[in-house]
Amino acid sequence: QVHLLESGGGMVQAGGSLSLSCLVSGVIFNSATMAWFRQAPGKEREFVAAVRWSGNSADYAESVKERFTVSREFAKNTVNLQMNSLKPEDTAVYFCAASQSLVPTGNWDPRNFASWGQGTQVTVSS
Numbered sequence: 800q801v802h803l804l805e806s807g808g809g810m811v812q813a814g815g816s817l818s819l820s821c822l823v824s825g826v827i828f829n830s831a832t833m834a835w836f837r838q839a840p841g842k843e844r845e846f847v848a849a850v851r852w853s854g855n856s857a858d859y860a861e862s863v864k865e866r867f868t869v870s871r872e873f874a875k876n877t878v879n880l881q882m883n884s885l886k887p888e889d890t891a892v893y894f895c896a897a898s899q900s901l902v903p904t905g906n907w908d909p910r911n912f913a914s915w916g917q918g919t920q921v922t923v924s925s
Contacts, residue, residue: 801825801914803895808919811885817921819880820872821895827852832902833878835869836909837891837921846907847893848880858904863889885923892918 807819819835831852838844848869850857857869868881878895896912 801827801831801897801899803897803914803916805893805895805916805919808893808921810922810924813885813887813923813925815885815923816881816883817885819882819893819895819919819921820875821878821880821916823876823878823897827897828899829853830899830901832898832900832912833869833871834896834898834902834907834912835878835880836894836896836912837889838894838918839891842891844894844909846909849902849904849907850878851901856904858907860907882921885921887923887925889921890923891921893921894918 802824804822834849835847848859850869854871866884895916897914898912902911
């Protein structure tokens with residue numbers, strides 16, 4: 800069983816930066832896919848970024864490309880999301896998610912991910 804714990808959320812002004820971290824514990828397969836999703840009030844959960852457990856093949860939602868970077872930190876067993884040039888529309892609860900099997904690139908439906916963290920709030924003020 801995989802346990803995920805997010806940290807690093809907070810409040811920042813537009814144009815600022817935040818870094819989120821997802822601590823991964825438990826048994827995780829080499830074939831796993833890790834992802835970040837977000838959910839704003841009254842909206843559906845949406846894909847933000849994904850990376851293979853191996854650290855390869857990062858993918859991003861169009862709305863965050865060139866601003867966000869997802870990465871694996873092997874020594875700390877974390878998946879990180881560096882968020883730059885933040886906009887008010889980035890305000891949401893951010894969730895870390897894991898699938899023990901490889902999720903094909905582009906198939907970023909939340910239902911493909913079995914394990915979820917509790918979420919961390921990111922608020923961007925204008």
